[in-house]
Amino acid sequence: MTAKETTELVNLLDFDAEGLREWCASIGEKPFRATQLTRWIHRRQVSDFDQMTDLAKSFREKLRKLAVIEPPVPIAEKKSSDGTRKWLFDVGGGNAVEAVFIPEDDRGTLCISSQAGCAMGCLFCSTGKQGFNRNLSTSEIVGQLWWAERELCRDQGITDPNDRVISNVVLMGMGEPLQNLDNVIRALRIFLDDNGYGLSRRRVTVSTSGLVNQIDKLAEAAPVALAVSLHAATDELRDKLMPVNKKHPVSQLMAACRRYLRVAPRDFITFEYVMLGGINDSLEDADRLVELVRRERVPCKFNLIPFNPFPQSDLEKPTREKVLAFCYRLNEAGYVATVRKTRGDDIDAACGQLAGEVRDRTRRAERLAQQKKEAAVILHRHNKD
Numbered sequence: 470m471t472a473k474e475t476t477e478l479v480n481l482l483d484f485d486a487e488g489l490r491e492w493c494a495s496i497g498e499k500p501f502r503a504t505q506l507t508r509w510i511h512r513r514q515v516s517d518f519d520q521m522t523d524l525a526k527s528f529r530e531k532l533r534k535l536a537v538i539e540p541p542v543p544i545a546e547k548k549s550s551d552g553t554r555k556w557l558f559d560v561g562g563g564n565a566v567e568a569v570f571i572p573e574d575d576r577g578t579l580c581i582s583s584q585a586g587c588a589m590g591c592l593f594c595s596t597g598k599q600g601f602n603r604n605l606s607t608s609e610i611v612g613q614l615w616w617a618e619r620e621l622c623r624d625q626g627i628t629d630p631n632d633r634v635i636s637n638v639v640l641m642g643m644g645e646p647l648q649n650l651d652n653v654i655r656a657l658r659i660f661l662d663d664n665g666y667g668l669s670r671r672r673v674t675v676s677t678s679g680l681v682n683q684i685d686k687l688a689e690a691a692p693v694a695l696a697v698s699l700h701a702a703t704d705e706l707r708d709k710l711m712p713v714n715k716k717h718p719v720s721q722l723m724a725a726c727r728r729y730l731r732v733a734p735r736d737f738i739t740f741e742y743v744m745l746g747g748i749n750d751s752l753e754d755a756d757r758l759v760e761l762v763r764r765e766r767v768p769c770k771f772n773l774i775p776f777n778p779f780p781q782s783d784l785e786k787p788t789r790e791k792v793l794a795f796c797y798r799l800n801e802a803g804y805v806a807t808v809r810k811t812r813g814d815d816i817d818a819a820c821g822q823l824a825g826e827v828r829d830r831t832r833r834a835e836r837l838a839q840q841k842k843e844a845a846v847i848l849h850r851h852n853k854d
């Protein structure tokens with residue numbers, strides 16, 4: 470086959486169920502063919518049409534001439550001693566994006582990317598420092614899950630298409646998912662499709678820096694769980710950390726969260742909070758955070774992420790004492806707050822600064838108790854001083 474013919478082939482990973490039905494109709498095939506195809510592609514991760522044994526031979530021949538199933542290909546793969554896996558996918562033009570799999574006792578979470586680079590320019594984010602290259606296509610977004618699920622199943626000897634290794638997907642890797650809304654929504658529909666990955670809305674999370682209009686659009690099109698990168702309780706500070714705040718200030722963001730909660734699969738929003746030493750890590754900052762979510766009436770949980778310095782950042786890591794005291798303050802005010810435990814340290818598993826937001830919830834209760842104990846000791850010591 471010539472290069473020209475190859476570029477004209479349709480990549481079936483770009484279609485959600487409706488798109489695949491329309492495409493099948495356009496080549497004179499019945500709608501049920503689309504369902505069969507979806508199951509082969511997304512439930513079994515099969516890319517060779519000849520292996521799709523319940524498809525008519527004539528249909529398979531047609532597929533071979535017109536289509537491919539082509540995920541992005543990893544250029545590097547690393548395995549951590551704690552079971553975390555990272556793939557670096559080539560998306561052409563010298564760009565690569567990351568996906569990270571984090572195994573836990575009760576779930577397997579895959580963190581995927583939605584853009585090559587990012588235009589949002591958050592001060593504390595290494596991806597933001599790289600600038601924006603381009604949006605990923607639907608096939609490049611879905612392909613990360615397709616590839617990871619296939620590899621993990623192979624490794625674990627899983628052959629039953631109903632047994633899955635990845636139970637949760639979070640869009641917290643490179644990029645701002647809501648700036649690539651059409652492709653992200655199509656990908657989400659494939660994740661939720663019973664003939665596709667069959668994930669429940671609660672098990673798929675989109676993380677945004679706070680694009681208010683797009684939050685509303687996501688609510689309409691595919692209301693999965695929502696995580697919002699907050700990082701500051703006031704416009705004054707958030708303006709400095711996240712340029713998006715100048716366009717969509719905190720009060721507008723909180724209103725969008727309230728609207729989202731009407732359709733969200735969970736009854737709370739997760740607020741991500743990167744803790745930056747000496748900038749947003751004081752107990753007063755914690756109090757302002759509590760005051761904000763109370764005033765704005767947004768039921769929420771907090772995920773605290775101690776900043777991890779990278780070469781071009783002038784920002785500092787918070788001390789462990791400050792992180793625990795901050796966390797304890799939120800807990801005391803009645804809010805669930807957890808401190809992210811870094812996973813896959815030995816393979817540098819964080820995509821940008823925020824990929825590591827996929828926090829380790831293993832033995833969450835014990836960890837929470839431990840955090841509280843440590844915080845109580847620290848507070849006691851402070852009080853004595």
Ligand code: SF4
Nearest residue numbers: 587589591594597644
């Ligand atoms: S934190 Fe997220 S939205 Fe901000 S620059 Fe980094 S990848 Fe983009």
